[in-house]
Amino acid sequence: MQNHRDYWYTSSDGLRLYARQYGPSDAERTIICIPGLTRNSADFAPLCEHLAGDFRIFAVDLRGRGNSDYDSKPENYHPGTYALDIIALLDQLDLNTAILIGTSLGGLVSIVLAATAADRVTAAVINDIGPEANQTGLERIKAYVCNAKPVESWPEAIAKTKLSLSQEYPEFSYDDWLQFSKNLYRENSQGKPILAYDPEIAVLLQTPSTPEASDLWPLFNHISDLPLLLLRGELSDILSRECVTKMQQQMPTMQFIEIPNCGHAPLLSEASALAAIDHFLSDPRLARPQKLS
Template structure:
């Protein structure tokens, strides 16, 4: 099964932009939107989407500035409000009952949207993110978000991904090859680099690392929530997960994995599918 490549147009202060996404399954099935992390793209969800497509219509966007989506005018545009604006345009094309799977930044966007009045979200899967993000995790991400190198080929790109994303717990060599297939941007002068706009790094590194408190959104969420944590994660701390569980979130902790679980293994995929299928 191969996904269908699509685009939609959304409006920012400087004009219209196109956001790319891939769609799996039939449009008459219940929709699931899967949103990736800070420097990733929608094809990270291929294995999960393929497993869900027999029961759901699965849409996996490339956030602005990533993958096939338009780059924006400058670093100031790369912020959660921009992403939520683009994602709201996608939600507007769907029936008003949407399940959400969000990894890291994608989970932050999901929390913001789930907290809104008349939200179309009906279930929320948060992959290694919660209402509190410690400064140390922000600093670590800033460290690896340096200017992306120019590499000779996709083999070298895969080798780089195995280093910078070692904590993802990608379960097999095919998984790394799949990640490399969709993570590169061919350069006109030759070579390949990572698929995101360098201005994203400028935006993220443009301020000192500090704790992030998202409790104002989390406390307004009333839909069923399932939280996945990598046991070695520095971004979703054990005490944060415990507080989320106390508030009613179900959880799954994955051993020997950090931030953020790849969602490529059968156990995790089965757990997400089970949660989304429950009435």
């Protein structure tokens, strides 16, 4: 059963971008969900359905993913560009501000937006990412994103997904792996599963970066007044406990929860994650008007 509506919008450079829309169109508050590097709007379905009674929600496919246009310039696959795309969505919706929920790369985009366009962000939920990332986890992600090989069948797609991510989700059942794989792949006209993202998103991962470029602490320090909830997978190899401690020191008001027996990144459908998000969204500070005047 499809519980969402299709929503299309246009980026500042003319790409046709896609989002799933949940909840009532006249809801007073709007949430924008931003997925991880290789992921798309489908990942947020359980969370969106959970929240749809009280919020209007847009779960986006970033450019180069899902139903959104692929970019002919791979150098545009960058958090700064994605942040501009979210602003384009806000402008098309005639919204001054929204609550952001970002997983991994989506969390980085949320930090960029909160630091560079603070008036457009009411609050943020950051899922398993911080201003710095463990090199071990980055190398793991780079290994499977930069060396993606085609598969011939759904059983092969499921097996490959499980091989890459079994340590991140040790409690997954076969049905869990099936659903996760169906969110990562889509069928082509021959019924064969193909990755639901542009392989060129790997270009940025293959480009050497300076320490200054990979250090997001200056941006994080600019959002000290933002209502923020941070989630971490207990087994995460991307967001370390040391990084969390430093974030808490920089932002004492930040709420934090660790999701047990889960790596990078929590699905946000876990009972503890849903309870933490519900509690965070009940903050009276998140009730300020969002419409452009």
